[in-house]
C-alpha cells in the first residue's frame with residue numbers, strides 16, 4: 426500500500442488514456458466514474474454494494490456535510506471513511522458550486538461566500554481556507570480547490586472576472602492545504618467556453634502546482650456540443666502526467682466523448698438520481714420503467730447485464746415496485762445504473778489498453794436505439 430499519491434499512465438489511444446491513481450487507501454483505475462455520495466451516502470446503496478458495482482472511489486461534499494452533521498462532528502467520530510463505512514478513496518468537492526446552486530441569500534466577496542443554509546436558514550461562510558479545513562476534518566483523500574463556477578452562457582468579461590477570482594482562491598487553497606503526504610489537492614480550471622480564458626486558467630494552475638487538475642465550469646447548461654467543443658482543447662492545456670477530472674459529467678454519451686478527449690475522472694448524480702425516478706440506462710439506451718408497456722414484460726432490463734436487478738427481476742416487477750413507490754425500486758434501479766456506468770468505464774479502459782477505442786466507440790453508438798426502449 427503506497428503512502429503517497431501518484432498517477433501512472435498505462436496506455437493511450439488517440440487522446441484517450443488509461444492509467445492508475447495510487448493512494449494510501451487504494452487504487453483508482455482510470456478512466457474512472459465516481460458515484461456521488463453527497464451526504465455521506467450513495468442514496469439507496471450500501472457501501473459494499475457500491476463497491477460491488479466496481480467503484481474505486483466515491484464523492485462526498487463540503488457544502489452538505491458542513492451543514493449537517495458538521496465536519497467537526499464527523500472528525501470527532503473518526504472521519505468520513507469510518508463514519509460512512511467506505512475505506513477506499515473519497516474525493517470531496519469544495520462546496521462553492523453547491524453554495525451557488527443550493528444555498529439562499531448568498532453574498533460573494535474576495536474573501537469567500539456567506540450564505541444561509543437551505544436546511545435551517547443558519548448563516549455560514551465558505552472561504553478557501555475554511556473549505557480546506559472542512560475537507561481535512563472529513564479526511565478526504567482528494568481535496569478540491571475552493572472555486573466559483575459561473576453559469577453559461579455568460580459574457581467574456583464576466584467569465585474572466587470569475588475565473589481570475591477562482592485562480593486567486595486556488596492559490597489560497599494551496600497555501601491553506603499545506604503539505605499532506607498521501608492526500609491530493611486538485612486545481613479546477615475555469616474559463617467557461619472561452620479558449621483564451623481556459624488557457625490563462627491552466628497556466629495559473631500550473632504555476633501554483635497541483636496533484637491533479639479538474640476541468641470545471643462545464644455541465645452547467647451549455648449542452649453537449651459546446652461542452653465537447655471546449656473539451657477539444659481544454660484538457661490538453663493541463664499537465665499530461667496528472668489526472669484530469671471533468672466535474673459533474675454526465676450521460677453515457679457525454680462520458681464516452683469526454684474520455685475520447687483525454688478525461689480520466691468523472692462524477693455525476695445521474696445514475697443514482699435517475700434510478701430513483703425510474704430511468705434505467707442500458708447498452709441499448711434508456712428504459713423508463715414506469716411506462717405501461719413494461720407492466721407484463723417478463724424480461725430483465727438488459728439480458729446481458731449481471732447486476733442483481735437484471736439477474737433476478739423482470740421489467741414487470743420493476744414497473745410494479747416503481748409504481749407502488751416501494752423502496753426496493755430505488756435500490757434495484759440505482760444498483761443497475763451504477764453497475765452499467767462502471768461496465769462502461771471498464772469497457773473503455775480495456776479498449777484503450779488494446780488500442781481499439783475507435784472500434785469500441787463505434788459499437789457503443791451502434792447499439793443505442795433512439796428514444797425509449
Ligand SMILES: CNc1nc2c(CC[C@H]3O[C@@H](OC)[C@@H]4OC(C)(C)O[C@@H]43)c3nc(N)[nH]c(=O)c3cc2[nH]1
Nearest residue numbers: 461463484485486518522574641642643644672673
Ligand atoms: C452537474 N454539473 C456540474 N457539477 C459541477 C460541480 C459539482 C460537482 C459536485 O456537485 C454534484 O453534482 C451536481 C456532485 O455531488 C457532489 C458530491 C456535491 O459533488 C459533485 C463543480 N464543482 C466545482 N467545485 N467547480 C465546478 O466548476 C463544478 C462544475 C460542475 N458542473
